[in-house]
Amino acid sequence: MSSHDVMPEMSLYQPVRVEDAIGIANQFADRGWLVGGGQDTYGWLKDRAKSADALIDLKGIESMRGITETADGIEIGALVTLTEIANNPLIKERYALLSQAAVKVASPQIRNVGTIAGNVSQDVRCWYYRRGLNCYRAGGNLCYADTPEGMNREHAIFNASRCVAVTPSDTGPALVALEAQMVIDSASGQRVVSAEDFFVGPNVDITHTTVLAPGDILTAVRIPAKWANAQFFFEKVADRNAWDFALVSLSAAMRVNNGVIEESRIVAGAVQATPRRLTSVEQAVRGKARDEATANSVGNLASRDANPLNYNHFKMPLMDNLVKRALRGQA
Amino acid sequence: MTYMHIGKDFTPPDVEGKVTGAARYAEDFKKDGMVFARMLTSPIPAGRVVNIDASAALAMPGVVGIFTADDLPPSAPPANPALAKEYVTYIGQPILAVAAESDLIAEEALAKIVVEYQRRPFVVDPLDTLTEGGPDPYPMGNTLIRNSGEAAAGTTASGTDVGRIKWSIDQVTAFRNGREPTGAEFGSEWEYGDVAARFAECTTVIEEPFVTIGQPHHSLESRTSMAYWENGKCYFHGSLQSHTVGHDVLAGMLEIDPANLVFINENTGGGFGSKIFPYPNMAITGRFARQLNRPVQLRITRAEEFFIGSARSGMQGWIKIGLKDTGRVGAVDVIIVNDAGSGGGGSGGSSAEHISIMFQPEAMRFRGVSMYTNTTPRGAQRGPGQNEMAAVLAPMMDKAANMAGIDRVAFRRINAPRADGKIGERQGGLSSSYMPESIDKAAQMFNWEEKIAKPRQISATKVRGIGVGQGFHTAGSNGYDGLIRIAPDGTIYLHTGVGNLGTYSYAGITRAAAEALQCNWDNCVIVHGNEALNLPHSTYQGGSNTMFTETRSSHVAALDIIEKMKEIAMAEFGGTIDDYSIGGERVFLTSDSSKGMSYGEAAQKAIEMGGKYSGMEYPDNIHRTTQRSVQAMQGTGLIGVAKDTLPREGAVPGMAIAFVEIELDTETGKFDITDYSAVAECGTVVHPQGLSQAMNGGGVWGFGMAAYERHVYDPQNGLPANVGLYQSKPPTYLDVPVTMNTAGMDLPDPQSPVGAKGIGEPAQGCAVAALMSAFTDALDGHLFNRTPVTADMIVNHIAQNGHNTGNLKTNTF
Amino acid sequence: MEIIRYRRDVWGEEVILGVSWDLLWVIAVTAFVLLAAHAIFMAALAKKKAMPSAQGKRVKRHEGIDRAFHWIMAGSVLVLIFTGIAPIIGLRISWLNIHWIAGLILSFVCIFHTIRALFWQDFKSMLLGPADFKEPFDETIKPGKYSFEQKGMHWAMTVLVIAVIATGITLFLHIDSPWWDRPSVDNEATLGVFFLLHGISTLGLIAFTAIHIYFAVRPEKRFYTRSMVQGWISEDELKANHDTDKWKPE
Known part of the structure; x- marks a missing residue:
């Protein structure tokens, strides 16, 4: 085993139309690699932990850029950078949850090139997996993190199924909270999948984190107007305040009328392989005031069914605390 | 004294290059005909190389040669060999280098080389190998012993051998549980004064365990080097902290007359103790270039820099501290088990030295043992020994002072070294000390009296912590x-x-x-x-x-x-x-x-x-x-x-004291540093901006040591988690205060013609200590007894869920 | 086409990962071709024999409890096969929990069946003896309760199910369950061997299950399937297919 850090030789395709990109992606199937900002690409390839025959660079596809207002909300091109999302006036005004999440991703340098599509499609950050070990997620037959001695501080407390990695995305939970729709183009046409269904856990597909299959291209993200100007809460707790992945994050969208929570979508990040909707909390707070009393009333509802590993019990109180903060309406 | 230049700011000539990017580091130098060498590193934590089959690699177009341990003079454990063969002792240890016309070809060639290994038992926790019946990192033992033997050629280690020290299960169990391991064997011990008698005079006595992890150095510039030979001379572009002092060592590694070596190293992107002297892989570059008769660049990747770039020695320990009713530290008894990795040594003695000078105990005993493990070799890192001790000692001393009813700053002033202060086992003298004055100056800068009186509870979810810490390192030679x-x-x-x-x-x-x-x-x-x-x-x-x-x-x-x-x-x-x-x-x-x-x-x-x-x-x-x-x-x-034959006597102490105020979020375990004030006792200030940089840089690293940096090994297979900077987690610009208030005491050391002493290392020590002290203060005196203290540990503590790691472990937390 | 899949273990050594799932398609195609050929042969070339009547006096062939066992076992095997191959063929379902629960059910009913067969049933009726091997080649020889083919199928399925259960339980011990946490794997090569054996026995089970189902729905054997549902066969069916000296049903 040796350390590699040089890009391997591979074909480079730079299509300028989605249909061309789909054609190339189909041609190479699972040996093709779609790249946008490249923040979850070059590491894999340079490390030789994963390989591909062809790199399909999507950055030349203009139709996948831009943030546009639609009849029912907004549409964000897949290639829109996280910095653009963080600074976009429309998003900041109406869907501040997403801009708040985007600005917490990694570092300014990464946000400047990293795209929304890349952020939601990125692979898990389990250090064993990223090392290139042949674990379950890599198609192997064991997990190195979920063992009596595994170093699993950052791993899942819910819904682990052999693999215990968590979703590293900050914007993913926010999009689930906003009931975003993911627009996927492929040779068989376009399909639209809810953000909630976009992410898949290891129980369903242990080697993928999303429904995207070879030949699929996530071309846009649509956010419906339903949650425009709702009350939002986002907080990401990570070891470091920049250039880090969440230990736990919480995204919440709440429709509050006269101080009462009429409807809410509360989603935790980094506690399982997919963004975790806290439906029990959502139901418990429906019709209640957004205040300290309601925050206290949910207690440890969020973490109730958690199954922590050796080193990640802290995620349970941390998750409960973030839920309280969201419901309290203030830090 | 009024100086013309001393104490005045100036612009060092390399600043412009650093800002514009024009500054050149070893990897930036190229030479006509240069080939790229890359290393194949060990995938196993312990064993030996049985066979290397490089035929497929050597048959590749563009591959020009292979370099193995057989091309180097033999070395013997515990010397850290440039390339391992008989004793593979950690994952990532270099086994061979292959040279090719391009970096890519070299990488592809590595994949075609088949190395057959024979595995041996391995261990990553010092206490596991210390335990009777536990695995040993080397076949012949688990600890360094000194002898009078000659250094192995081509290495920088000398006079050492691998021996074996074991404790009974009861002794290890007692130690793990924070008790003195009665009757245990140590590798080094010293004592001054009558420890038992002084303890008997103490009115406040505490006993605490402690553990610190061994952070990697993560130098931004990896240790890439390039060498070529012309007219019998070796021109060597490398990355060292020092320059000419390493000349003869490097010439020795290449087995050439020092007159035939030209070492070039205009800029170094960090070393932090890991590049003080030439390190083993430099031997590969020079010798491979000579063997191939072509310029060779041995490029070290980021992951390899984590493998071979050294790390601080973590420690597990037990300490007993006694205070007299006057507030003086009457006696200290300390035991330190160091993690020496697969090579190098622990810094337990230096840790004890920190206690001896900073608190001037009337009597003290140190017992230590340095255990090898199958982890990356350990070496000096900014204040080795002193700074990790500063980190865990500060909150314990706070506890003792609080129990004795003495203000924490007053307590430090009472015990601070003065000009007649003593240090270490031999209780030698100091060249100077203005530590009491520095404590007062820093306390004034920080406004200690006002801050200490502030309520700790800021809001329902925020508490305030006020911390104070000191750093020390011997700071002068001649x-x-x-x-x-x-x-x-x-x-x-x-x-x-x-x-x-x-x-x-x-x-x-x-x-x-x-x-x-x-x-x-x-x-x-x-x-x-x-x-x-x-x-x-x-x-x-x-x-x-x-x-x-x-x-x-x-x-x-x-x-x-x-x-x-x-x-x-x-x-x-x-x-x-x-x-x-x-x-x-x-x-x-x-x-x-x-x-x-x-x-x-x-x-x-x-x-x-x-x-x-x-x-x-x-x-x-x-x-x-x-x-x-x-x-x-x-x-x-x-x-x-x-x-320089000017007179010199006693240790030259560089010292610093820092104060930290934090606001700690009890729901997330996160914190903000709202004030940081530190004073360097560095003699006369030569370059104010340089001092400021040293104090800020050291401070930032101190915060990292206290609360962020990780060094994780998987105990089930010896895998290091740290192979990239983001896994290592040095603090970022958003984790440190925008403004750090620092100053120099600016009083001259009489043994320097301009009164100057160094300050680099104490700048980190005081910061980590102060932040650790602030955590304890914010959490009603709770001692974590370890560094780092990360957000998850704070959340666990506040939740009282009992899941903070109780056992002493250096490689995990 | 590969037979066995390999991978690198944590220390870079090549170890067995498991059976190649290319073989799944080989098994599927082979089974389909052979059974189709058999069906064609039987339909076109085999001597047509008159089907015995299902009317008349009924003879008990299977107790209700045994029929329940059979169908629970059959269900659990089918569920195991389906959940096992679902991720291989790209079906996105949450299969693992269903898989091991089905495996446990199969294990329990097999234990139950074994005990019942040993102590409450006529165990000897299922034993394969040397005489049984003459049966396929001599039309005059009629079997007792179970024919040579049935005994062969039973024992083949017994071996395969035991192999699947034994390797499956071993693998089950390596994942989190409600009763234990996943342990460390000291020897990845050994784990790979268990995956290989589980895979091979699964492939065998798939093949024999396919054969079993095929014969269960064949017209001339369908009365056995009925007997496994309703418990009886007719006296005509008994006399036409069994030697009443060897099997004296109630």
């Missing part, structure tokens, strides 16, 4: 050479063999020469970074010693050149040497300043006079590196060269 040349055009060339590791000290120390020469700084040129430019034998750049040591060297060279100028003037104008003065870059008769000459004219005269004036002759006591440099400059100007 005996190195100074070298100055004045050209006939009047330019003053200040030669230094000090490495440019990014602290600007290489430039700062030359200010002492300019000060003595009373010259215009604009007429000075600092000559450094390339031995072809004729550099003197200068100090190692480690242990915060540069400022003290090299201001002395610069000063004596300046005195020499001044004396020579006066003699030259005397030859022209008569009189005695005492009749002459210098000023305005002239040497002149004190009684008649019109009778004199400029420095440039003196240089011209020197060339004409020859002898010692133009470097034709030089003192016998200067190092041969300096001799060669003088020889190369013969007849080019006036040469000032001298070895």
Whole structure:
């Protein structure tokens, strides 16, 4: 085993139309690699932990850029950078949850090139997996993190199924909270999948984190107007305040009328392989005031069914605390 | 004292290159015909290489050669070999290097090499190997023992062997549970004073366990090097903290006459203790280049830098502290088990030294043992021993002071070393100490009295923590050479063999020469970074010693050149040497300043006079590196060269004290540093901006050590988690305060001609200690007994869920 | 086509990952071709024999409890096969929990069946003896309760199910369950061997299950399937297919 850090030789395709990109992606199937900002690409390839025959660079596809207002909300091109999302006036005004999440991703340098599509499609950050070990997620037959001695501080407390990695995305939970729709183009046409269904856990597909299959291209993200100007809460707790992945994050969208929570979508990040909707909390707070009393009333509802590993019990109180903060309406 | 240059800001000449990107590091140098060498590293934590089949790789177009342990002189454990064969002792250990026409070909060639290994048992926790029946990291044992043997050729280790120390299960269990392991065997022990008697006099006694992890150095510049041979000489571009002090060592590693080595190292992107002297893989570069007869760049990747770039030695320990009713520390008894990784040594003795100087206990006992593990080799890292001890000691001392009812700052002032302070086992003296004054100054800057009186509860979810901590490191050496040349055009060339590791000290120390020469700084040129430019034998750049040591060297060279100028003037104008003065870059008769000459004219005269004036002759006591440099400059100007023989006695203590105020979020475990104030007891401040940089940089790293940095090994298979900077988690710009208030005590050390002492290492020690102290203060006196204290641990503590790691482990948390 | 899949273990050594799932398609195609050929042969070339009547007196062939066992076992095997191959063929379902629960059910009913067969049933009726091997080649020889083919199928399925259960339980011990946490794997090569054996026995089980189902729905054997549902066969069916000296049903 040796350390590699040089890009391997591979074909480079730079299509300028989605249909061309789909054609190339189909041609190479699972040996093709779609790249946008490249923040979850070059590491894999340079490390030789994963390989591909062809790199399909999507950055030349203009139709996948831009943030546009639609009849029912907004549409964000897949290639829109996280910095653009963080600074976009429309998003900041109406869907501040997403801009708040985007600005917490990694570092300014990464946000400047990293795209929304890349952020939601990125692979898990389990250090064993990223090392290139042949674990379950890599198609192997064991997990190195979920063992009596595994170093699993950052791993899942819910819904682990052999693999215990968590979703590293900050914007993913926010999009689930906003009931975003993911627009996927492929040779068989376009399909639209809810953000909630976009992410898949290891129980369903242990080697993928999303429904995207070879030949699929996530071309846009649509956010419906339903949650425009709702009350939002986002907080990401990570070891470091920049250039880090969440230990736990919480995204919440709440429709509050006269101080009462009429409807809410509360989603935790980094506690399982997919963004975790806290439906029990959502139901418990429906019709209640957004205040300290309601925050206290949910207690440890969020973490109730958690199954922590050796080193990640802290995620349970941390998750409960973030839920309280969201419901309290203030830090 | 009013100085012309000392204490004034200036712009070191490398700043512009650093800002513009023009500065060149070892990896930036290329040479016609250069090939790229890459290393194959071990996938197993312990074992031996049985066979290497490189035939497929060597058959690849563009592959030019392979270099294995067989191409190096044999080495014996625990020396850290450049390439392993019989003793593979950690994952990531280099096994061989392959050279090719391109980096990519070299990487592809690595994948075609088949290495057959025989595995051995391994261990990553020092206490596991210390336990009777536990696995040993080497077949022959688990600890370093000293002997009188010769160093293995091609290595930097000497006089060491691998022995075995074991504790009974009961002793290890007691130690893991925070109790003294009665009757246990240690590798080193010392004691001064009557410890038992002093404890008996104490009214407050605490016993605590502690553990610290061993952070990697994560130097931004990995240790890539490039070498080529021309006319029998090796030209070597490398990355060292020090420069000329490593010359002979590197020549030894290449088995060549030192005269045939030219070491070039203009800039170094961090070393932090891991690059003080030439390190093993440099032997590969030079020898491989000679073997192939082509320039070779051995490029070290980021992951490899984590494998071979060294790390701090983590420690597991137990301490007993006794306070008298006066607040004086009566006695300390400390046990430290160090994690030495697969090579190197622990710093337990230095940790104990920190306690001995910072709190001046009347009696003290230290017992330590340094255990090898199958993890990355350990080495010096900024304040090795002292700083990790500072980290865990500060909250424990706070606890003791609080139990005794003494204000924490007052407690530190009572016990602080004064000029008559003592240090360590032998209770040697100090060159100077203004620590009480520094404590007062920092407390005033921080407004301690007002802050300590503030309520701790800020809101329902935020608490305040006020912390104080101290750092120390011996900060001075002596005996190195100074070298100055004045050209006939009047330019003053200040030669230094000090490495440019990014602290600007290489430039700062030359200010002492300019000060003595009373010259215009604009007429000075600092000559450094390339031995072809004729550099003197200068100090190692480690242990915060540069400022003290090299201001002395610069000063004596300046005195020499001044004396020579006066003699030259005397030859022209008569009189005695005492009749002459210098000023305005002239040497002149004190009684008649019109009778004199400029420095440039003196240089011209020197060339004409020859002898010692133009470097034709030089003192016998200067190092041969300096001799060669003088020889190369013969007849080019006036040469000032001298070895520092100025008097020196006692340890030179660099010290610092810091205060931290934090606001801790009890729901997330996150915190903000709302105030950071620190004072350096560094003697006279030579370069205020340089000091500020040292204190800020050290402070940031201290915060990282206290709360962020990780060094994780998977105990089930010996895998290191740290193979990239984001896994290592050094603090970012958003994790540290925007403003850090720092100052120097600015009182002179009498043994430095300009009063200067070093400060690099204590700058980190005081910061980590203060932040650890603040955590404890914020959490009602709770002791974590470890560093780092990360957000998850704080959340666990507040939730009282019992899931903070209780056992002492250095490689995990 | 590969037979066995390999991978690198944590220390870079090549170890067995498991059986190649290319073989799944080989098994599927082979089974389909052979059974189709058999069906064609039987339909076109085999001597047509009159089907015995299902009317008349009924004879008990299977107790209700045994029929329940059979169908629980059959269900659990089918669920195991389906959940096992679902991720291989790209079906996105949450299969693992269903898989091991089905495996446990199969294990329990097999234990139950074994005990019942040993102590409450006529165990000897299922034993394969040398005489049984003459049966396929001599039309005059009629079997007792179970024919040579049935006994062969039973024992083949027994071996395969035991192999699947044994390897499956071993693998089950390596994942989190409600009763234990996943342990460390000291020897990845050994784990790979268990995956290989589980895979091979699964492939065998798939093949024999396919054969079993095929014969269960064949017209001339369908009365056995009925007997496994309703418990009886007719006296005509008994006399036409069994030697009443060897099997004397109630």
